[in-house]
Every structure is written in structure tokens, then in C-alpha cells.
Amino acid sequence: DSSDDSDKGMVLKQDSYTKDQLARYRDLVGYEDVPAPVQLSPEDFVIKETEVAADFVRAAQTMARELQWLAGRCRPEILYAVNLLSQATSKNHKEAVYRGGHLLKCLKRYPKGGIYYTSDPQLTPDARVQSPGVVVEGFCDASFAPNSGRSQQTIMVFMMGGLVVWTSSRQAFVTMSTAESELVAICEFATCLKSVEHLIAEVMLKDNMKVNEVIKAIHSDSQAALAVCRTAAGSWRTTHLRIRGSLIRELLEQADWTAHHVDGRVMLTELGAKALSADRFGFLTDRIGVVRKRCQEAEVSTAKSEPVKKLFLLVWLASLVEQASGASAPESEAQDSFDCQFLLVCIIAVIAVWECFKGVVATFRLRLRMTPLAEESTCGRDPGDDPAVTTSEEENEPRAGISSSAPTTSQGMHRRRTVVPAPTEPLGVTRATGDYSVRPAVGKCDYWEWKENVVIRWHANPIVQMFVPGATASGPKQDQLTRERETFARFADGETQHVADNYRNLHKPARTLADRKWKGRTELKLVPGARAAGK
Template structure:
């Protein structure tokens, strides 16, 4: 969506009918006699020719079939994202994203979309859904100024399922002074609330359109097998927060003028030793394109950092790995554009460690892998710059924040009321 907004494209959708049955099986399969369709000769069996639903390989066979179709029609397949195809003909731009039988097309020429869908319909049978308003549970609003994504319908379904549709809303998903620890041996697990189901349903929101839930759900998901009453209470608070943010989403601003440069702006942060059991730190990062968040993460670091600077350095490295992955896609699908990568961090010591190839007694123990960020900075691939802590959106992915600060940081990455 961010690329569509960045390049001024319209987004369309299509659905292929009984997609798997269009693919032939490479590995021969057999069926015994079926009630109502007996074999004419005793001892004979049916040979399965097409990729029937329920077999092991239909998904792969269908993907191979559709991939070959796109290649035969002049599309290039992304090496980084195998379900992404693209094609450029003069001023015409076409991007195609495939999810099983759902086809997502972004283009600047509607007639090209119509031709593509006609060819797909002739080959497999396709329902043209027109200008996209919904895709995999995500609602899409396209205007001349922006593209907005949200999940209001899905959020309402969650609230109704757990009886929180009329709940009194709270301003943040987690109280700022709460520390969630695993269940103590003398504590009883709370089983009256469907904790695992709630976390699973909320996680789709956190990974799609509501990055403000990422940190909280990251904490809550560690105890889905044996939650305590405290965990259940924290999960119910997330539902109350959701009651007030049902229509929140991400906005990507359309560029009014053609530009030959794309800037992927990122932010990283850490909360040192905030895990009370293992004393491990939390990494948080978020990247934006066209003014809106496109990828984000909140996760526990794999090592025990010995200082705040080391934790911030590790977080910057993890963010740099993510931005390199995103850069690979951008360089493929935007071959005529210059891709700039920026990461903002708010720790001076970590910034010095990443921009100056020096070692000291306090840093020489750091594993070699974490110096990846330094290498990319020295090569000029990534620009690492210092920002004030109060202006770092990644702070929302490392700790619980109060309502005012959370809303302020979310606005910096395009998250706001979508209606």
C-alpha cells in the first residue's frame, strides 16, 4: 500500500475460483473406490490428476502453475518476495501480489488491470472485485490524497466475541507500572477466560494495522500456555483499549509530484534488562514509507546486554537487518529510483559505537554479528542519525507508555483514527 501511495497507483483485487483444481499433480496420487462412483473393475483405483483440496501438495502445485503463467506473460518475479510480480511497459506500472487465490494489483493504468484480469479469467476463472476496499480482513480506503488501512470490522468482531463491545475504553493497552512475569509455582492458572484465543485474534491486529499493540501482545504471548490472573487482567485491558481504537489505522500519503528518490525512514530503541527473570533487554523498531508504518517489531533480545549502550547497539543492528531486507524489495520493484535508508536512535554511546570503528574494554566483548550495523554505516548504505528520545517512535515498542506519549509517537508513523 505504501508503494502504491508513493507512486500514485490505484489498487484492485481479484479472486480465482477453485484455484487448486487448475494445477496438475507432479506426484501421482490414488483414491479408493468412492461411494456412488464405484470402479468398473474390482481392484482398480482412481488416479488423481489435479491438485485436489485436502492433499499435501496442492498449494505448491498451484503456486508453480500461477508462477509459470505470470512468467509466460512477461512478469518478473521478485527474488526477495516470491509472491510478488511486477512489470514495466513505458509509463505503465503493474505490481501483482498473490495470496493463494487472492490477486492484488496496483497499477497506474486501469485498462491494463482489466486486460490482466481478462487473461486470468480465461485461464482459470477469476472474479473481478474492482477497486480494492478489503483484502485479507484489512479495510482499504483510497483517495486522491492517501491510502488508509484499518481493521474496524475485525476489531468489532473481537470485542463482540469476548463481550467488550460496550466496555469503558482506556487510553493505553498496558499500565505503565506493570511487569508481567511467568506463573509462580504456587499460583493457579486462570482458565475461566479464553486467554490463548484472545491473544491469537489480537495478534493479527498488532501485525497488520495496529502497531500500538505490538509491545503489549509480545509480553502477553509468552504465557499463553499457563496465564495467571494478572495476565488475564492485562489481556482484558487490551480489549478495553481496543474498544476506544476500533477505527485506528495507518495512513500512507500520496506523492503529488514524481520523485526519483525513495526514503525508508526507521527508528530503533531498547529497554535495557527489562525482563525480570533473565535480565534480557527488549528491541523495538519501526520503519515508515509514504509517511506510514510498513514494518515494526517488539521482541526480546537473544543476549544479556551488559549496558544500555550495548542494548541500543544490538537494537540498531536488528533494525539494520530489517531495513536491508526491505531495501532488497524496493530496489527490485523501483529500479529507476534511488533508495535511501535511514535509522534514528536516541542513545549517543550506541551512535558512537556504530559510526566509529573503535573498541574499548567495555565493548570488545560484543559478538561480531552485532557489528553488521557498523559495516553498513561505514559503507554508506545506512545513515544512522541521533534523535531526541521524546521523538523516537520506537519507544512505543519497548515499554508501556501513558496515553499522551503513546498517541504522540503513533502520529509520527501515520497511526491515527482512520475514519
């Protein structure tokens, strides 16, 4: 499908396919703003005795096949999530089903979307090359050893400002450093572009021999990898890197090949190399030229219009009844007719109030689900305190009960309706509010304080999520804690809140305490004898 606007450009999309796909998974409840969860726990995906592994295998294979087709056509923003889904299909079928359900919830949030191609030839917003001729821009990025294994690489190619090639995959072998993984991604892009440069010259310049007139620009956020590509000299420790970079070095000696460094904040290929937060994901999705439409707009308007339609229908029926009774009732029955009319008006008023109340409640609940969770950054925050590292998206755990089979043809894929195991809700926490004395933290940065039976994390900087101990400086280790946690929070308006829970039993330990920032402390209970080991 495509929507053509001769004045501005064209949007390449597959909304009808997405609609049919979501119709087969209508049992999924909820929405997601990002296609890939930030962090998952492996123990959550162990197949239980009451579950059948074959059901998960069939569902995972069906999801991977359908979503790969969509990601390769017009939805490049989901390529990373689809790649992880495909990897889990052969390793952990239950995790693959969970990832597929998470991705389908994201498509449910954005059912309409596609790639926008402008009618005016231009470069990407972060282009480092200027040329009046044909320019092919390539962006390469790699996430080094995300699971202590092979690195994840992403390549995106833009021609005249429009995205034409995109891929996300694990590298073919294990790299030993970040620079090497970035260099492998650059070499992969150069090989890809060398194989199609004659085709580009044929299409754009009408002559496949004019490849030297097509400017090829390489963009990477790794200065170390680009230095290896530009310089032949170096230490013997980087000999293997310089040998691999000799391919790029020979290409850069030609006038039609250039290499540029791009700031990591605007690196477009980060979209396919790692899981991102909602705001970061939306920012990069807009910059690669993907346009999306949220589904809440139609839902809100429908929720508001349904009570109004019912109210008009009741008023119309009441007017018909009043006219009929007025034409047939004699004067002696005027009093009885008045009583009937009054009773009818009361019934209509009660129904109207009830419908309006349901509409207000539905709109309020929908707005609560739409409230974005801001990602906060504070000075002195350690990696263990970062919500992007220690937290995962609010997810549901998949259960057994799949009854589906993979269709053998593309038409069967559209007709069959696959039933996915409904995820379970994560465990909740016990919360209580009340006034109490909270001693403010000393200084401007967070710090630890060791007591007899507890260790306290003082939050001098305002945060949103609840604290989970991790790889923080001078902090306790996990084996020193009982996982019992008490959070004492004070908000800017003076309101206080106290939460006592066991974060080990929660699917998302670092959940959001409220929709606003707070200061205070987190008390973690120590196991007996742990204080001496923590000092």
C-alpha cells in the first residue's frame, strides 16, 4: 500500500496487512510504546510441567514469519525486536512467544505506519557530505557483546534522503573489543554497497559504468574504528584490526568514498542495535523517516461519541412515544399521561447520566495508560541506579494454552487466527501513605549508609523509579541482602509515601513509584553478619 502526495512525497505502508495480523491476535490485552523489552529474566521463561513445548514452538514460528515480512517491507523500526524474536525461536520458544506478544502490542499501539519518501531529493538531517550529484549515505553501528557473545550490528542505507536498505543481525563471529565490532559493521556495509553500486548508477545515472559519480558516505559513531580505517600504522596489538580495515582504507583513497564520525546521540542505526526507552525510540524513528499514527485518537473519539449517540436515540424514541400518547389520550387521562411522561423523562435522564459516567471513566483510564514515563538522569548515579539498565518494561508473563498451527501459504496466514497464551500480571506491592519525619540527604549526590541490620541508600537527587541495588560504588552485594526493601519518599509538594516490599518477588523491581520526582531513602535489610563483609 502507498499514499501518494504529488506535492510532498509518498508513504510506503502495509496497514491492511497489519490490521489483519492484529485481528488474529485480538486476545492480547494492553499496549506497548517500544517493540523490544529493555530487560528480561531468563527464569521467567522456563517451561512448566503443565505447559506443552510444541505449542510455544508453533506460535513462535508463526509470529516470526509474519513479523519478518512486515519489518522487511515498510516497518524498519521493529527490525531489532524481530531479530531477537527470530533468535529466541530456536533457543527459548517461550521467550520467543513473549517477545512476539510484546511486539504485537506495540503494533497495536501504532497500527498505521510506513516509510516516507519526499519528492524533493535531499540528504538526511545529520549528513556530513554535500554534493549536487547522487549521494548514498550508510550508517553502521554495533552493540558489543550484549549477552557476552556475538555483537549485534545494524546497517541502514539512505539514498537521496530516503531509507532503502536496513538490516539488524548478530555478527558472524565473536569480536574482542568495541572497536573491532564497529569495524566489522563498517566492512559489512562496504561489501553490501560494493555489490549494488553498479545497479545504483544504472537507475540514477542511466549508465552502470558511472559508479565513480555516485558518492558513497560511511557514517559511524566509533572514532577508534574510523582511525583504524584511515591509518595504516599502529601497534602490533591492533594488527588484526588494521588488516581488516585495509579494505576500507583502499576505498577511502578513491574520490567517491568518504568516512565521517557521527555523534552517538543522533546515530540512526542505534534503533536496530539495542533496546531503547520510549522517548529515545520515538526520536530515532522520526529521524529515519518512519511516520506512525497512534490508535488512541480513534478510541477516545469513539468512547466519547457512543454515549452521545445513545442519548440522541433515547430522546428520539421518547419524542415518538410522547406524540403517539398525545394524539390518543383524552382529556380525562391528562393526569395519567403526565405521570407516564414524567417517569419516561426520569428513566432517560438516569440512562444519560450513566452513559456519560462510563465515557468519563473510560477516557480517564485511557489517559492513564497513555502517560509516558520520563527517563531521569542524576549526578553521581551509578550503572545500577539507571532505570534503563535495571528495569524492564511493564510486561505480562506468558502462559501455556496455545492452540495453533503454522499456515503453509501466505493466504492461510491471513485467514487463520493464532491463539497466543495470555500473559499473567506481575506481582504487586503493598503501599501505605502517611506523614513521618524524613531526614534530608547530605550533599548533592546519592550515597550509602551502613547500619546494624540495614543499609540505606540516600537519594539526594530527585528520582522517579524505586531503587534496586546493583553495581554501585561501595554498595552491598546481592548475597548480602534479604531482598526486603522499604522506600521512604517525599515529593516536592510535601506529600510522603512509604512502600514496603520484597523486590525479588517482583517482575519489575524498579517500578515507578509515582508520576513525579521524589527524594528520600531506601532501606535494604541485610542478612546476619553481612555488615562486616560490606565494609
